[in-house]
Amino acid sequence: MSERVYLDWNATTPLRLEARVAMAAAFELTGNPSSIHFEGRAARKLVEDARQQLAAALGAEARNVVFTSGGTEANVLALQPGLISPAGAPMRRLVVSAIEHVSVLSGGQFSHDLIELAPVTPDGVVDLDHLRAMLSGQPPALVAVMLANNEAGVIQPIGEVADIVHEAGGLLHVDAVQALGKIPIDIRALGADLVSVSAHKLGGPKGVGAVVLAGDLQHFGPLLRGGGQERNRRAGTENVAGIAGFGAAIAAALPALGAELNRLTHLRNRLEAGLAAGNDVTIFGANAPRLPNTTLFAAPGVRAETAVIAFDLEGVAVSSGSACSSGKVTPSHVLKAMQIRPELVRGAIRLSTGYLTSEADIERCLEAWRKLRGVLGKG
Ligand code: PLP
Numbered sequence: 173m174s175e176r177v178y179l180d181w182n183a184t185t186p187l188r189l190e191a192r193v194a195m196a197a198a199f200e201l202t203g204n205p206s207s208i209h210f211e212g213r214a215a216r217k218l219v220e221d222a223r224q225q226l227a228a229a230l231g232a233e234a235r236n237v238v239f240t241s242g243g244t245e246a247n248v249l250a251l252q253p254g255l256i257s258p259a260g261a262p263m264r265r266l267v268v269s270a271i272e273h274v275s276v277l278s279g280g281q282f283s284h285d286l287i288e289l290a291p292v293t294p295d296g297v298v299d300l301d302h303l304r305a306m307l308s309g310q311p312p313a314l315v316a317v318m319l320a321n322n323e324a325g326v327i328q329p330i331g332e333v334a335d336i337v338h339e340a341g342g343l344l345h346v347d348a349v350q351a352l353g354k355i356p357i358d359i360r361a362l363g364a365d366l367v368s369v370s371a372h373k374l375g376g377p378k379g380v381g382a383v384v385l386a387g388d389l390q391h392f393g394p395l396l397r398g399g400g401q402e403r404n405r406r407a408g409t410e411n412v413a414g415i416a417g418f419g420a421a422i423a424a425a426l427p428a429l430g431a432e433l434n435r436l437t438h439l440r441n442r443l444e445a446g447l448a449a450g451n452d453v454t455i456f457g458a459n460a461p462r463l464p465n466t467t468l469f470a471a472p473g474v475r476a477e478t479a480v481i482a483f484d485l486e487g488v489a490v491s492s493g494s495a496c497s498s499g500k501v502t503p504s505h506v507l508k509a510m511q512i513r514p515e516l517v518r519g520a521i522r523l524s525t526g527y528l529t530s531e532a533d534i535e536r537c538l539e540a541w542r543k544l545r546g547v548l549g550k551g
Pocket of ligand 1: 182183241242243244245247273275318320321322347349350370371372379380381
């Protein structure tokens with residue numbers, strides 16, 4: 173059997189060699205980063221080096237980086253009631269865009285009755301007029317809008333969102349888990365007050381992430397009560413090897429970001445032209461700015477679960493556009509929010525690429541698509 177083609181980089185990515193090497197070195201260390209002896213200081217150095225690397229990647233200050241166990245924890249940690257705006261106003265409501273990752277949609281530490289959904293347009297972009305109307309003349313809100321969507325790859329107009337949120341006296345959280353390492357990010361240019369990131373989406377290990385604050389946010393506290401690690405913002409001994417791997421992955425990914433953006437855009441254009449050739453194919457979010465590595469599409473008569481298995485048998489790993497956790501497939505809330513017809517939602521297939529994806533992989537995928545399209549589809 174020929175080699176497999178992995179086109180599910182938005183789910184997770186292969187561990188970069190640089191991350192593996194950094195982690196192997198970290199595993200040799202004994203110390204707890206909170207200990208003041210030589211061993212402790214050696215572990216502390218790895219954590220602080222990675223903090224610098226992540227801060228530099230986002231244009232943030234290292235002391236404003238809070239390491240967590242991943243993107244999910246970062247989101248839940250960030251969405252805390254009791255944050256105070258620079259003008260001294262407490263956040264009494266949580267407004268989240270309808271296409272957020274489930275860890276944001278479920279409201280973090282806010283009680284459910286305080287969560288409100290901000291709708292998106294059929295292109296998957298947050299509806300700015302609607303957001304403005306939701307916020308004006310109301311108590312200040314913590315607002316969560318992701319930078320890039322994990323399913324359709326649509327990039328949100330965060331600068332404009334930030335202006336709307338701040339004019340209304342609120343604070344802005346941005347889930348940048350899918351954006352880090354794929355498009356340039358500068359926390360100040362974005363206008364975000366809090367940003368979440370995760371290591372395993374850019375070649376770092378699974379189970380490490382961070383909340384990055386744009387400044388000193390008053391009353392930002394830990395999720396769990398325990399030790400005073402991470403400046404009293406996240407209790408528990410740091411995952412030293414994971415954090416070192418995260419820093420190494422960022423350092424490896426960022427210098428190539430511009431070139432990769434162009435290369436992956438070229439591959440995506442080739443992929444989408446090939447998918448659509450002779451077929452009635454819908455590419456979701458096609459009219460909006462999108463990540464260079466993501467294609468979410470459907471064709472009439474093709475069901476996503478069947479297509480994922482058929483692709484797999486052809487040696488190509490893809491994902492259904494439906495939210496899939498613990499093997500349970502449910503219709504995508506993202507496509508529902510984009511008002512996509514239910515039969516197309518059931519057929520949504522996500523192809524996502526990364527730095528190891530080659531032209532040959534794209535051709536293998538298209539070959540598989542042509543084969544299974546004939547067998548599965550009617551149209
Ligand atoms: N946010 C987005 C947009 C994601 O795509 C994901 C992972 O799929 C997460 C958050 C959660 O990150 P993690 O898997 O590190 O918990």
